[in-house]
Amino acid sequence: MGPRTPIRTLVAFGAIAVAATTLAACSSAGSSAGDGGKVTITYQTENSPGTTDAAQKFVAAFEKANPNITVKLDTRPQGTDGDNLIKTQLSTGEEDDVFLYNSGSLLQALHPDDTLVDLSGESWASAVLPDFKNAVSTDKGMYGAPWGTSLAGGVMYNKKVYDQLGLTVPTTWADFIANSKKIKDAGIVPILQTYGDTWTSQLFVLGDFANVTAQDPNWAQQYNANDPNAKYSKQPALQGFLNTQDVFTQGLVNQDYASLTNVNGLKELALGTAAQYPILSSTLASLQQSNPDKVNDIGFFALPAQSAANTRLTMWEPNGLYIPKSTTGAKLDAAKKLVAFASSTEACDIQAQATLPTGPFSTSACKLPADVPPLVNDEQKYVDNKQTGLALEFLSPIKGPNLEKILIAVGSGQSTAQQGAALYDDDVKKQAEQLGIPGW
The missing domain is CATH 3.40.190.10 (Periplasmic binding protein-like II)
Known part of the structure; x- marks a missing residue:
């Protein structure tokens, strides 16, 4: 149904077995880690124009704030092809250092306890709202940071x-x-x-x-x-x-x-x-x-x-940013910085400008623009009053x-x-x- 297909479950609001196209986001390819303190990591997103454009702006802003880190942007197909690609890359240890993917039951199909880095101890995690936290967590950890609005x-x-x-x-x-x-x-x-x-x-x-x-x-x-x-x-x-x-x-x-x-x-x-x-x-x-x-x-x-x-x-919660367990050492440190940057004021503005917000952010670190339609502010009141709950698709496959x-x-x-x-x-x-x- 609609975007994402708005409800994955409705029209069903997926992503695979096709190789991702690599886009150099900004500067040089660089070495995989540590050349004079510099490190290069990769970030994978979907190949839709709007998503890719926002990702390019996000990477550019991050690199400007972190000149010792270079981020290479990769894209993957949408839909089932993209889902299968991620599963394959996780199983072979070839997944990008950070990747954008669904929250909820589709995330659980990736077996996050075995494949993803627990991010619950990161400084930005305390600002994540309960519904999104539930959509990216298991009993053993919280694995994602929100990207976009709900x-x-x-x-x-x-x-x-x-x-x-x-x-x-x-x-x-x-x-x-x-x-x-x-x-x-x-x-x-x-x-x-x-x-x-x-x-x-x-x-x-x-x-x-x-x-x-x-x-x-x-x-x-x-x-x-x-x-x-x-x-x-x-x-x-x-x-x-x-x-x-x-x-x-x-x-x-x-x-x-x-x-x-x-x-x-x-x-x-x-x-x-x-x-x-x-x-x-x-x-x-x-x-x-x-x-x-x-x-x-x-x-x-x-x-x-x-x-x-x-x-x-x-x-219906937004997608999340995730780090695979195959990312280690200096790359892991850089990947965590990229994920944390998603909660910065600059990154929040990029997310709000990428598409018309039709719901609240899933972290208190991001604020809605003053000129959002009244409908969005109506939704925000339910969030502020803790009168919300997840759609079933985030709790069940x-x-x-x-x-x-x-x-x-x-x-x-x-x-x-x-x-x-x-x-x-x-x-x-x-x-x-x-x-x-x-x-x-």
Whole structure:
């Protein structure tokens, strides 16, 4: 779904077996270590233009601040090819001295305890926020530093419509439905659904996961272990399916839900012909292209739980910077300096300028620019208030491939929430078995 594909799990928001292209980042190739106190290290990033451009600026700034260290920039393919390349290089001891990669379950597939350097004792580590720390850690260490900003799954809403109708941001599902009915009475589409882009059907479930963990902090661990109580056909995870059904049966979605696309849905939200849209915050970039003059009219809130005490914003964390265990000696010292530099004011600015921030930074060392859209500041408030939680994909490698189709059926009245949840439990089981997950 979107960038990264915004949600790796949604459109699935990967990287391999192709040799990386080497780009000399700044100065000479240099010797591998210590020529008159100088050292050369390598940094690997993805080969997308935006990512490479930011990496070049990052390396240039670092080299200027550290004239005795030369950084050679390597790139790798995106997607599965890139994933496989990293795994191969780690297994042969040929991985770059620092590399950019996913956080969460894809990182766990690299067996970080065996392959990566523990960075938990570094000076910048204390500023890393809990969600990202959880996404790059095991019981034995913390292995990554954040690069870029996070994104969230929740509800984009038109603030002007809310103001005109005297509505306040809902903190419970009952409040959300009550607001939606008032919006409908005013002749405005209350809730957008855009099944013309099938991945968007999943937000009521995937974006609700922080609410699940607020009620059961061990749910993801039990889900991974095939615990019969951690199933989508049972509460608290069932609620996302029930919510998908609820908004349809109460007639609160747009009539063209089956064909409307994400891009056109965002336009309707911007123009105020629709008021609320359950979606990823990363889609703000599309809205900025289509309706730049309306960006400041859009706010963001968490998908409400049944109880306000359990309402949390579900977060998708950014990529991280990692150091393989094959990096040692003077190179390791230099690599640690490069990773630490990512938390510097200059590097934070490079990250913020690389792409439009659509969520908060994952370290308190970096501050959002003063001119970020209001939507991002809304997300930041949940972070500041410690009312966030990780999306399931950062805690589990298991996602059934048919979720979006199942939820379209539920969200269009073709099946009930309970039927859809049961189908998805079967879908998950098949996927877990295919992946060879123990206990399935």
